[in-house]
Amino acid sequence: MNLADALLLTDKLDAYSIQQIRNQFITCTTRIKELIKPQAEDIQIAFKILRYLYIHQKNIEPIRTITSQYGYRYPILEPFFDSQDHSLLNTLEFLESHNLLLSKEIEKSYQCNSCESAFLNFQETCSHCQSSNLKMNELIHHFYCAYVDNKDAFLQGNGEMVCPKCEKTLKHIGADYDKPSIVYHCNDCHHDFQDAQITTTCYNCHSKSVPDDLVHRKIKSFELSALSKHAALYGLENMLQAVVKEVFNAVDFSTFDRFVHIESARIHRYQVSNSCLFKIEISDLESLYLELGEKAKGFFIELTQLIKIRLRSSDLVSASNESTIVGLLIETPEQNSKIVMERLLNDVDQLLKSSINFHVPISSKLQPITKSIDANELMGLLL
Amino acid sequence: MELLNDALNFISRLSLFEIIVTFWYFFFVDSLRYIVINGIGLIKYFIDSYRLKDRKVLARQQLFMESPLVSVLVPGKNEGKNLYKLARSLKKQSYKNLELIVVDDGSNDDTPTIARHLLKRGLITNFFRNEQRGGKASAANLALRFCKGKFVVHLDADTLARNDALEKMLIHFYLDDNIAAVGGDVRVNNLQASVCASLQSLEYIKTITTARTIASAFGILRIISGAFGAFRTDALNRVKGWDVGPGLDGDITIRFRKLGYKVVHEPNAICYTNVPVKFTKLAKQRFRWDRSLVRFRLRRHRDLLNIFNRNFSFLNFITIMENVVFNFAMNIKWWVYFFYIVVFHTDSLHIILLVNYVLYLISNVLQYIYALLILGDTIKKEELQISLLLVLMPLYSTFLMRPVRTYAHMMELIHKVSYFDAWNPWKVSQKQLYSKKNTQKNMIFGQKRD
Numbered sequence: 001m002n003l004a005d006a007l008l009l010t011d012k013l014d015a016y017s018i019q020q021i022r023n024q025f026i027t028c029t030t031r032i033k034e035l036i037k038p039q040a041e042d043i044q045i046a047f048k049i050l051r052y053l054y055i056h057q058k059n060i061e062p063i064r065t066i067t068s069q070y071g072y073r074y075p076i077l078e079p080f081f082d083s084q085d086h087s088l089l090n091t092l093e094f095l096e097s098h099n100l101l102l103s104k105e106i107e108k109s110y111q112c113n114s115c116e117s118a119f120l121n122f123q124e125t126c127s128h129c130q131s132s133n134l135k136m137n138e139l140i141h142h143f144y145c146a147y148v149d150n151k152d153a154f155l156q157g158n159g160e161m162v163c164p165k166c167e168k169t170l171k172h173i174g175a176d177y178d179k180p181s182i183v184y185h186c187n188d189c190h191h192d193f194q195d196a197q198i199t200t201t202c203y204n205c206h207s208k209s210v211p212d213d214l215v216h217r218k219i220k221s222f223e224l225s226a227l228s229k230h231a232a233l234y235g236l237e238n239m240l241q242a243v244v245k246e247v248f249n250a251v252d253f254s255t256f257d258r259f260v261h262i263e264s265a266r267i268h269r270y271q272v273s274n275s276c277l278f279k280i281e282i283s284d285l286e287s288l289y290l291e292l293g294e295k296a297k298g299f300f301i302e303l304t305q306l307i308k309i310r311l312r313s314s315d316l317v318s319a320s321n322e323s324t325i326v327g328l329l330i331e332t333p334e335q336n337s338k339i340v341m342e343r344l345l346n347d348v349d350q351l352l353k354s355s356i357n358f359h360v361p362i363s364s365k366l367q368p369i370t371k372s373i374d375a376n377e378l379m380g381l382l383l
Numbered sequence: 384m385e386l387l388n389d390a391l392n393f394i395s396r397l398s399l400f401e402i403i404v405t406f407w408y409f410f411f412v413d414s415l416r417y418i419v420i421n422g423i424g425l426i427k428y429f430i431d432s433y434r435l436k437d438r439k440v441l442a443r444q445q446l447f448m449e450s451p452l453v454s455v456l457v458p459g460k461n462e463g464k465n466l467y468k469l470a471r472s473l474k475k476q477s478y479k480n481l482e483l484i485v486v487d488d489g490s491n492d493d494t495p496t497i498a499r500h501l502l503k504r505g506l507i508t509n510f511f512r513n514e515q516r517g518g519k520a521s522a523a524n525l526a527l528r529f530c531k532g533k534f535v536v537h538l539d540a541d542t543l544a545r546n547d548a549l550e551k552m553l554i555h556f557y558l559d560d561n562i563a564a565v566g567g568d569v570r571v572n573n574l575q576a577s578v579c580a581s582l583q584s585l586e587y588i589k590t591i592t593t594a595r596t597i598a599s600a601f602g603i604l605r606i607i608s609g610a611f612g613a614f615r616t617d618a619l620n621r622v623k624g625w626d627v628g629p630g631l632d633g634d635i636t637i638r639f640r641k642l643g644y645k646v647v648h649e650p651n652a653i654c655y656t657n658v659p660v661k662f663t664k665l666a667k668q669r670f671r672w673d674r675s676l677v678r679f680r681l682r683r684h685r686d687l688l689n690i691f692n693r694n695f696s697f698l699n700f701i702t703i704m705e706n707v708v709f710n711f712a713m714n715i716k717w718w719v720y721f722f723y724i725v726v727f728h729t730d731s732l733h734i735i736l737l738v739n740y741v742l743y744l745i746s747n748v749l750q751y752i753y754a755l756l757i758l759g760d761t762i763k764k765e766e767l768q769i770s771l772l773l774v775l776m777p778l779y780s781t782f783l784m785r786p787v788r789t790y791a792h793m794m795e796l797i798h799k800v801s802y803f804d805a806w807n808p809w810k811v812s813q814k815q816l817y818s819k820k821n822t823q824k825n826m827i828f829g830q831k832r833d
Binding site for chain 1: 499502509510511512513514515517518520521524525528529623624625626627631810811
């Protein structure tokens with residue numbers, strides 16, 4: 001039902017409904033005609049999902065369910081996957097991290113840190129012995145004599161409440177007494193406390209945990225981004241990030257980050273080297289894709305090759321997202337790095353003027369690696 | 384200088400009888416009370432201390448051998464900022480078997496966050512919070528309800544006890560089984576913050592260290608300070624904890640006395656507290672404190688003055704009478720004396736005031752010497768440094784403390800202002816104000832009828 005483009009109900013078989021459904025199909029087939037044949041590399045599921053969403057103009061909505069251990073499902077995507085493992089969520093994460101899907105948080109979910117099941121039993125336990133054998137007592141504060149005790153101490157056999165200290169009858173809450181708080185009593189270790197420890201037990205794998213240690217997952221809905229139309233039409237391999245990877249044989253961003261940490265540690269240790277980080281960011285990439293269409297890949301190849309010419313083989317390049325290229329200029333002092341960047345940007349400018357006739361805003365940044373700045377801070381400053 | 388010559392001439396012209404008549408208040412009230420009686424008390428204190436010396440060593444051994452759990456109760460509102468320091472200072476105590484119970488009485492600052500953090504770190508043993516403020520007594524009673532110690536120490540969050548303070552107090556419970564409560568000596572921490580604070584430091588040494596030590600030696604101690612007092616938990620449970628204040632510390636002490644328990648003051652169990660640094664704040668504080676004489680001694684516990692009462696106790700009678708006579712009646716007499724010299728000695732008024740000033744200065748110096756004898760080597764350098772301010776003490780006592788005290792007594796007598804004090808939430812105060820008659824029937828000596 002979730003995958004259907006339209007529903008034809010037997011009790012609504014009128015001409016208007018049929019025409020509407022027909023229009024729906026026509027729209028879909030029009031979009032199918034726009035698509036180009038995918039490259040061999042573009043047969044991955046992520047690409048198929050993008051095309052499906054583009055053709056049918058659908059969003060990905062989660063539904064709560066007890067039929068999945070995660071506590072929710074994305075029915076629209078399930079036919080793309082054989083098994084109910086983590087691959088569906090991994091694919092969504094991949095598409096989101098590449099700015100091909102826009103997400104919106106629907107709710108937060110606590111999941112077991114062992115098996116990621118959302119089916120957890122939350123219970124109050126003793127902060128001393130972790131026993132769940134607790135008694136919850138309401139405290140009573142008698143205004144007149146300031147006596148404070150559990151409600152049981154005030155209760156008489158006839159249901160009346162009498163103060164054990166001054167023997168006055170407590171009649172009206174708010175006037176004679178109040179209930180300032182609740183105190184738990186552990187029946188096992190006899191500890192009294194107010195802030196019970198919350199412990200969770202997983203219904204799936206039976207492991208015990210505390211809320212702070214659980215997996216806090218954001219349950220999101222997704223919709224196509226501005227970039228995703230281009231990706232759906234021409235393929236993921238047509239995207240800047242894919243081109244960077246292909247031309248430079250580039251490492252992924254997490255590996256790049258690791259290299260920066262190593263280089264930073266090396267510079268700090270020996271204090272003789274100078275290296276620089278750089279960033280080139282193309283703004284408004286969506287307009288570029290719309291303008292260039294199928295030719296985008298060719299443009300990106302030219303662009304990245306220009307960059308490659310200006311770099312040494314010892315330098316390291318990666319893409320932090322679809323519109324940002326980052327690099328590590330090894331053993332290059334800041335002054336030299338500035339010259340490299342100036343030349344590089346000049347080349348890019350020439351390319352833009354000669355190959356496309358509209359303005360593409362490109363910005364750059366240099367960040368020298370110094371012993372005084374921690375690697376994490378360096379990456380923060382760069383990005 | 385001319386004034387001094389005039390004063391000497393004035394004195395030399397008077398016969399001994401005339402001197403006594405002119406300065407009768409000093410000779411028959413203040414010097415009798417604070418020099419003569421205190422002097423006798425001081426001698427008694429030293430004799431008692433000498434006699435108890437060996438027994439104290441044994442009592443200390445017994446305390447450490449038995450090593451009972453002691454619950455330190457810290458009720459309060461918005462005291463989060465003081466909790467870490469307090470918890471750290473308790474860790475340094477020579478007596479180690481302690482549990483620290485903090486009760487947050489409806490704080491509206493970050494006290495709960497701080498307290499929960501300290502609880503997690505193990506610096507606090509247990510933490511309770513009342514979302515709605517119930518007043519100090521109910522917060523202390525909540526802590527008492529859930530404490531597990533054989534003895535209880537009630538401590539204000541902004542007080543820091545000396546490392547041996549708890550030990551010194553607890554020893555008394557092993558000296559005499561009938562002792563239910565031991566008062567600690569409260570001294571001023573921020574004595575160098577202002578002249579006002581310095582004067583209070585001198586005053587605390589006089590009215591707490593000296594006066595309570597001597598009252599304790601005579602067996603007529605009427606207050607265990609709320610800021611720092613140790614109690615037997617069974618005795619506290621017998622009286623079902625504290626009653627509504629302000630003045631709950633004095634009230635519970637009297638309730639112990641009524642049940643036949645002994646209460647003592649230990650001048651060597653020292654804690655330091657911060658006092659108001661401005662005279663306006665000090666006046667407000669004392670306006671609250673001084674009302675308890677009327678509210679508790681004259682009203683609630685007036686039965687102690689009834690010699691026909693079947694539970695009449697001479698010591699309890701003296702305990703209340705001493706307070707009523709010297710702090711209430713003689714205070715009124717002082718005003719009579721003041722107006723008498725204003726009206727009948729108008730010409731020589733300035734000389735009489737000067738002579739009075741000198742007499743009271745001598746009295747203060749003597750009392751300070753008494754205090755030094757009691758304090759021994761526990762006195763700090765800063766406390767000695769401010770002794771020069773003794774010259775201001777007659778002015779401080781006469782022109783600040785006395786008017787505030789008189790105003791407090793009168794307002795409490797006429798308007799029962801303590802029942803309208805924001806120190807307690809109104810829900811609590813109004814019950815005190817409007818349910819008085821009913822309770823007199825139900826309470827005997829502030830305790831439930833058995």
